Amino acid sequence: MTVLLEAERLCRNFGGLKAVNEVTFQVMEGEIFGLIGPNGAGKTTLFNLMTGLTPVSSGVLRYRGNILTGLPPHRIAAQGIGRTFQNIRLFKGLSALENIKVSQHVTTKSGLLSGFFGTPSSRVEEKRVEEKAWELLALVGLSDRAAELAANFSYGDQRRLEIARALALDPKIVLLDEPAAGMNSSEKQGLSEFIRAIRDRFKLTVLLIEHHVPLVMNLCDRIAVLNFGELITVGEPAEVQKNRDVIEAYLGAE
Amino acid sequence: MDQFLQNYGFLLVTLVQQSLLAYSLYFPLMAGQLSLASPGFYALGGYIAAIMATAEYFAPWRDALGWGIFPLGWLAAGIISGILALLVGIPALRLRGIYLALATIAFVEILRVICLNLAITGGAIGIFGIPQLFESRWSYIWTFGPLLLLILCFSYRLDRSRVGRAFKAIREDELAADAMGINPTRYKVLAFVIGAVLAGVVGAMSAPFLNTWNARQGTFDASIAYLAYVLIGGSRSMWGPLLGGIMLSALPEILRPLKDARLIINGLVLVFASIYLPQGIVGAVGSIRNFTTQTLGIGRSEK
Numbered sequence: 001m002t003v004l005l006e007a008e009r010l011c012r013n014f015g016g017l018k019a020v021n022e023v024t025f026q027v028m029e030g031e032i033f034g035l036i037g038p039n040g041a042g043k044t045t046l047f048n049l050m051t052g053l054t055p056v057s058s059g060v061l062r063y064r065g066n067i068l069t070g071l072p073p074h075r076i077a078a079q080g081i082g083r084t085f086q087n088i089r090l091f092k093g094l095s096a097l098e099n100i101k102v103s104q105h106v107t108t109k110s111g112l113l114s115g116f117f118g119t120p121s122s123r124v125e126e127k128r129v130e131e132k133a134w135e136l137l138a139l140v141g142l143s144d145r146a147a148e149l150a151a152n153f154s155y156g157d158q159r160r161l162e163i164a165r166a167l168a169l170d171p172k173i174v175l176l177d178e179p180a181a182g183m184n185s186s187e188k189q190g191l192s193e194f195i196r197a198i199r200d201r202f203k204l205t206v207l208l209i210e211h212h213v214p215l216v217m218n219l220c221d222r223i224a225v226l227n228f229g230e231l232i233t234v235g236e237p238a239e240v241q242k243n244r245d246v247i248e249a250y251l252g253a254e
Numbered sequence: 255m256d257q258f259l260q261n262y263g264f265l266l267v268t269l270v271q272q273s274l275l276a277y278s279l280y281f282p283l284m285a286g287q288l289s290l291a292s293p294g295f296y297a298l299g300g301y302i303a304a305i306m307a308t309a310e311y312f313a314p315w316r317d318a319l320g321w322g323i324f325p326l327g328w329l330a331a332g333i334i335s336g337i338l339a340l341l342v343g344i345p346a347l348r349l350r351g352i353y354l355a356l357a358t359i360a361f362v363e364i365l366r367v368i369c370l371n372l373a374i375t376g377g378a379i380g381i382f383g384i385p386q387l388f389e390s391r392w393s394y395i396w397t398f399g400p401l402l403l404l405i406l407c408f409s410y411r412l413d414r415s416r417v418g419r420a421f422k423a424i425r426e427d428e429l430a431a432d433a434m435g436i437n438p439t440r441y442k443v444l445a446f447v448i449g450a451v452l453a454g455v456v457g458a459m460s461a462p463f464l465n466t467w468n469a470r471q472g473t474f475d476a477s478i479a480y481l482a483y484v485l486i487g488g489s490r491s492m493w494g495p496l497l498g499g500i501m502l503s504a505l506p507e508i509l510r511p512l513k514d515a516r517l518i519i520n521g522l523v524l525v526f527a528s529i530y531l532p533q534g535i536v537g538a539v540g541s542i543r544n545f546t547t548q549t550l551g552i553g554r555s556e557k
């Protein structure tokens with residue numbers, strides 16, 4: 001297996017707070033990599049560093065050997081890194097279909113004038129965008145509500161739509177920030193299966209933040225545990241479960 | 255009919271012209287940018303056309319081109335406005351919301367003061383006796399009308415194209431758009447430039463139409479008027495600026511019999527529309543249609 005994404009001594013300080021402190025880990029191609037830790041451990045900050053939304057204080061992030069740190073978010077996204085947000089950031093005033101069309105931006109190239117005149121290449125492209133948007137909507141089971149505004153969707157449907165929007169980028173990696181938040185246990189089970197299915201179908205590497213420990217243990221190939229911005233351990237679920245530091249972080253020391 | 259056009263021709267052309275200026279604000283707003291710079295580019299375009307039509311330097315051009323000097327003026331106004339918008343837009347669009355609005359107002363003021371003091375723009379007197387393209391005021395519909403049709407087609411296509419979707423995504427959530435691979439700066443500047451080019455061309459077309467051009471063209475109040483057209487018509491629909499522009503610029507004329515009271519009524523319309531029609535008139539029509547189809551089951555299309 002090859003290393004796809006590599007963080008080396010990644011740091012981010014907010015004033016005196018070390019939100020992410022000297023974090024080093026590697027993500028292998030094709031794996032489902034879980035990121036867990038108590039509230040405020042720095043998981044979402046780490047995601048924001050990886051997608052360029054928050055600049056790093058120090059350290060390096062590499063994707064297939066290319067340095068990502070210092071690039072703006074859209075350049076990172078264009079390399080094939082898609083994400084969802086913990087607090088759902090859909091384009092609420094746009095329809096479900098349009099939400100997915102928007103993020104096919106990097107895989108298309110029609111400009112202002114070719115779009116206006118409807119040149120043959122832009123028409124072919126537009127048709128492809130349309131087809132792919134429908135395909136992804138069907139994948140998350142929302143095809144019958146394509147024209148509805150994203151704002152009108154229920155919480156669970158918004159989460160699913162957001163995953164479809166991330167997939168529209170044609171990503172190699174997707175970063176899912178608490179995809180199971182607010183779901184009941186049968187929905188969580190369904191989500192696990194869905195994540196495995198998209199990983200296989202699109203040959204993805206998946207990074208996910210999740211609080212629900214059983215879900216993470218079942219789903220992930222490897223898990224990284226963060227606490228107070230520091231990486232406690234990385235390993236397979238069974239190892240991580242037995243790790244004393246992890247138990248301490250979650251349950252407190254005896 | 256002739257009598258009607260004699261009386262109202264100027265007004266009808268003005269309605270179209272004002273709607274076009276509303277579109278010059280609509281495009282930046284489509285990308286979520288509240289820019290009030292349009293009057294500046296409008297004034298600039300007008301000066302360019304007026305100078306080309308009157309200055310001694312351009313006399314050989316006029317002799318050679320005949321009426322062709324007018325389209326050349328529109329082109330020059332569009333290009334120069336576009337370049338200036340690019341230069342102003344790149345730094346200014348780092349600002350957000352109300353700060354951008356303030357910066358663009360400052361831009362309009364700076365341009366106005368410069369034009370007030372330069373010899374080439376005729377100083378405080380401005381440029382007058384601009385040669386006419388047509389015999390009658392009404393005939394100017396043949397310049398503004400096709401431009402409006404072009405802009406309507408453009409808006410329609412833009413709304414359904416990759417670039418238009420990028421604009422709307424930035425309007426909805428700039429950060430999320432960025433994370434989805436859209437370069438916000440690039441598209442914000444592009445939307446700003448489109449608005450500026452349009453305002454510049456409309457200015458160039460307006461110079462012969464209005465016959466004189468001076469620093470009273472393109473002031474701060476004009477920005478607010480254009481903004482009102484878009485907001486009251488509806489900023490999220492391509493028909494909003496047209497409807498808002500026509501209605502609000504016709505209102506003072508329709509209310510003319512009321513004499514001074516018309517300004518009060520005009521003001522009240524603006525206040526009530528902004529309170530009760532937050533999505534503009536087109537948005538309100540859309541909501542009513544949703545209400546009738548979803549709640550009352552009227553006019554629902556069979557699938």
